[in-house]
Amino acid sequence: MxxxxxxxxxxxxxxxxxxxxxxxxxxxxxxxxxxxxxxxxxxxxxxxxxxxxxxxxxxxxxxxxxVVPAAAPAAGGSGANGGSPGMARANLRGLLENLVTMGLHTSVKVIEVATITASTQVAEALQLKLGDPVQKAVRVRSTGAGPLSHITTYVPAEIARKFGRRELAKKPILMLLEESGVRVGRAHQTISARLADNVLAERLDVAVGTALLAVRRLIYDDAERPVQWLHGFYRPDRYTYELELSRVGSVDAKVWVSKDLSAQFT
Known part of the structure; x- marks a missing residue:
């Protein structure tokens, strides 16, 4: 219904x-x-x-x-992107490799690239000061079947100064970060759902109110410095995650842990 x-x-x-x-x-x-x-x-x-x-x-x-909510006390390891304490988290092994592969096998349309001042949320995620310059880039990725994802990325301006609209139209942003001297370390990702508003609906060729896969991903370098914050919205009919789980632990306390992940798109 x-x-x-x-x-x-x-x-x-x-x-x-x-x-x-x-x-x-x-x-x-x-x-x-x-x-x-x-x-x-x-x-x-x-x-x-x-x-x-x-x-x-x-x-x-x-x-x-x-209404601006009061700042919540930091919980162990939870940052601006950490989610609620009870939210399940998975260590997505192979995530970065899958992201580059997807970038190389899809086409991209660059909607916007601009240097803006960091909002409260962006500053907290990237560990910057409020108002610091960041590069905001908005892109739509497509396959032969049509639009696949709507991606907005925020990168500290000092890192993003070596690439802009032209480079973002040709290469995945992770490759551009590495070419800029960043040694990518790890990523923290949360996955949820979102209903398409009028902008997302038009760019992804869906009806307003369509359910989308919503991804927030924070990329760190090998020194644990945040270097990119991403907001992604994916059409679930064209993009899926596959996560293989294994049981580990003693007989009395076995738990599921992630073993592998692949991203599939059509």
């Missing part, structure tokens, strides 16, 4: 809030009606849901403002 329209709008807006897409206020009701192609009552129900969860503050006759 499909989700009600207001709930789809609510989910998309909640994701956009989480990503820091709005500076200090949410677009007005008329703008949201045009964005999602829905009636005002639908937008209002979505905003009421966000307000009831304490994510926005609504005052009649004024802008709908964002």
């Amino acid at each position: 499909p989700l009600p329209k207001y709930h789809q709008v609510y989910l998309v807006l909640r994701e956009q809030l989480d990503e820091g897409r709005f500076a200090d206020s949410v677009p007005g009701e008329l703008a949201l009606m045009a964005q999602f192609g829905v009636a005002r009552v639908t937008v209002r129900r979505a905003l009421e849901r966000l307000s009831s969860e304490g994510l926005i503050s609504r005052t009649p006759g004024r802008r709908t403002r964002l």
Whole structure:
């Protein structure tokens, strides 16, 4: 059974809030009606849901403002990308090799490359100061079947100064990082779900509200310095992860651990 329209709008807006897409206020009701192609009552129900969860503050006759949450205390090893303490994590062996392979076997369209100032979320993830310069690059990868993924990457400007739009259109960004002198060490990745908003829907050739595979990936160099933060959205009908698990431990305390991973796309 499909989700009600207001709930789809609510989910998309909640994701956009989480990503820091709005500076200090949410677009007005008329703008949201045009964005999602829905009636005002639908937008209002979505905003009421966000307000009831304490994510926005609504005052009649004024802008709908964002509510900035108090900073949560750091938990062992959890950074800006770490997720909740109970969220399962997997050590994805072979991840970096698979990413380069995918980059070499797909075509890419560069949507945007610009040097911007780091937002709070970007600064925390890359361990920079708020407002430090970073390169933001937006690309859409495709296979012969059509659009596959919508990728946004953030790289510290001092690292990204050696590559731009032309280079990003020709090579996977991991190869460009290594050519810039970065010795890639490891990656931390979280995988969740996201409903397509109007921008993602247009660029990935899906309907607004379509479920997408959402990936956040933080790449570190061999000195444990974050060098790239990625937000990726993949069409699940064209992209899958395969993870092989093995049982380890004693008879009384066996657990599943990851053994291998491959990324498949069509």
